[in-house]
Ligand SMILES: Nc1nc2[nH]cc(C(=O)O)c2c(=O)[nH]1
Ligand code: SF4
């Protein structure tokens with residue numbers, strides 16, 4: 001499997017889940033490399049913004065920013081080795097993230113099966129952009145999908161970021177929660193359109209303020225609070241950003 005690289009090894013870290021319905025719970029994160037989207041503000045651009053690719057990123061405005069050398073930020077790993085690394089942490093909740101983890105479902109199934117052979121109590125969450133359908137086997141193996149559909153502010157074309165059949169599949173699956181990031185009223189209007197169009201019950205919708213610093217989260221929070229009160233959505237902070245800022249491996 002192709003994972004993101006952090007220092008000399010794969011990007012695997014033990015921290016608190018910072019987002020979604022399990023926010024605050026300890027979890028081991030495993031970060032896949034590669035994404036089928038390339039959002040302008042992506043905070044894990046090292047999973048896809050490789051040298052030679054044409055995609056723009058918000059950080060292009062920083063003269064010091066460079067696209068990543070693929071070999072510096074990716075690592076090919078054997079799922080059996082990842083099983084051993086994850087099992088070494090005193091934690092039975094694992095978050096499969098990326099990039100887009102659903103691009104590598106077969107490999108994740110090996111990881112999931114390997115860990116459950118060690119302890120059947122393992123729980124797996126998947127962070128996904130909601131454009132790739134899980135296979136029946138993968139859907140059955142995973143405990144929770146944190147589906148994070150992308151809005152127009154991602155810079156992605158609508159037909160790439162919204163795949164109706166995939167969203168409908170997640171709406172029909174009680175394991176799936178829908179998590180949106182909002183910068184303000186335009187995003188709120190788009191979230192309302194999206195959740196209305198796909199008939200997503202408000203209890204399964206979480207909205208987070210956008211921000212890579214506590215100050216940015218604070219700035220966007222009041223609008224998010226207001227829309228949650230109005231539409232019955234769940235407010236969700238970004239705990240890891242508050243605790244550790246915009247850093248990798250936390
Ligand atoms: N602590 C923490 N929580 C997270 N929840 C989702 C994350 C992600 O990058 O997918 C993430 C992350 O990178 N760190
Ligand atoms: S879908 Fe997620 S990982 Fe992929 S580019 Fe967008 S924000 Fe980044």
Ligand SMILES: [Mg+2]
Nearest residue numbers: 043044097240
């Ligand atoms: Mg993150």
